[in-house]
Amino acid sequence: MVDDLKSLLAEMRRGGVNVLQEMPSHVSGHFAAFVEGPERMPIELIQA
Secondary structure, three states, X not given: OEOOHHXXXXXXXXOOOOEEEEEOOOXXXXXXXXXXXXXXXXXXXXXX
């Protein structure tokens, strides 16, 4: 879990990471996204 996912995603994009999907906040207030990891495996990131 990360504290500021939107900032982290912006930094990752600048570094060349492919952001596959961003999902808006749910009722719980969590924001999530999937990025492309090694061997094109999706990795889910969740904001705490």
